[in-house]
Amino acid sequence: MTQTGYMPALPDGDPMPLDGALPESARAALGRNPFAFYVHVPFCATRCGYCDFNTYTAAELGAGASRETYADLAVDEVRLARRVLGDADLPVTTVFFGGGTPTLLPPEDLGRILTAIRDEFGLAADAEVTTEANPETVTPASLAGLRGAGFTRISLGMQSAREHVLAVLDRTHTPGRPERCVRWAREAGFEHVNLDLIYGSPGESDDDWRASVEAAVAAAPDHVSAYALIVEDGTRLAAQVRRGALRPPDDDAMADRYLITEELLAAHGYRWYEISNWATSPAARSRHNLLYWTGGDWWGVGPGAHSHAAGTRWWNVKHPASYAKRLARGHSPGLAREVLDAADRRVERILLEVRLADGMPLDLLEERGLAAAREAVHGGLLEPGPFEAGRAVLTLRGRLLTDAVVRDLT
Secondary structure, eight states, X not given: OOOOSBOSSOOOOEEOOTTOOOOHHHHXXXXXSOEEEEEEEOBOXXXXXXXXXXXXXXXXXXXXOOHHHHHHHHHHHHHHHHHHHTTOOOOEEEEEEEEXXXXXXXXXHHHHHHHHHHHHHOEEEXXXXXXXXXXXXXXXXXXXXXXXXTOOEEEEEEEOSOHHHHHHTTOOSOTTHHHHHHHHHHHHTXXXXXXXXXXXXXXXXXXXXXXXXXXXXXXXXXXXXXXXXXXOTTSHHHHHHHTTSSOOOOHHHHHHHHHHHHHHHHHXXXXXXXXXXXXXXXGGSOXXXXXXXXXXXXXXXXXXXXXXETTEEEEEOSSHXXXXXXXXXXXXXEEEEEEOOHHHHHHHHHHHHTTBTTOEEGGGSXXXXXXXXXXHHHTTSBOHHHHHXXXXXBOHHHHHTHHHHHHHHO
């Protein structure tokens, strides 16, 4: 599954106070930006070979952590968040449950966590509430339960429609199951449904990828995410590639798959709004992810979860047992934090906002970056019209070369 709200590897930083207190600079700025919650549910039935996310199977949990007690722990951290943030008026605009596989927990447990967020902070009237889901972990009844608990959006990990590609990725669902889940979600009352896809798997052909995108479109979600496979160090997939059992992803093939994605999705009314995300309308876009990409504030609940408030970023201990132990002692599960200076925040805005269809304001760029932006326009990487209006917007070719564009702009 895709991740928002935490990073697989924890960076260095300054130690977090035991009570979780934030710098005054962060507290003083609370409420200026939209505020959200990310809830990390770190459990999986099995580990996918490509995944380096902070997830655990039952055999890996150890003492002091379990699926059965996790909702209580998450509620404890929500209450801690309220104490740390004081009486600041912070109605929650979006909530995102990611993993792992959040839907390994019963809808009632996920609902209890959402209720705690509502009780402690309040939800905006039009709050977007999303959960990720493995297709094998939801049923018509569980989807109805999630909708009844207040969830408004679901993101299903389809990844591929081809059985041999799913096998390479160690995905356990059968082809066709995600499409049925979309129908069940609609019947349960979900207005917004996303399908996640991954392209570039070893053994995948252009025809395989085309079939996967076509199957996703035929299911009629209002949002599709398509991510290039990354072979992460320490994963089973990386070991297979290293010993030659599988071929690594090919850059040219990746570019071809992206072009296929854009062609097919655009033909069926999906418009890109971020390099890896397409939606049928502005209302179908992931507001939670847009909050990340545009510098909003959020509290990340759960082991390894990251949080951000007005330029202060912090992250929790990774293992569920350590997380549980800290909360049991009345301590923050935060491990460390960093305070970004103005230069860091400027560069981060460039990194994130240039990926958006709306682009980024040119006034973020220093003179060297502005000269590079002019060259990118001449080279067909940035759109000339928006540039004249003061914004850097990637062309289709620019999307294929985003890393190079960003490197030059920063």
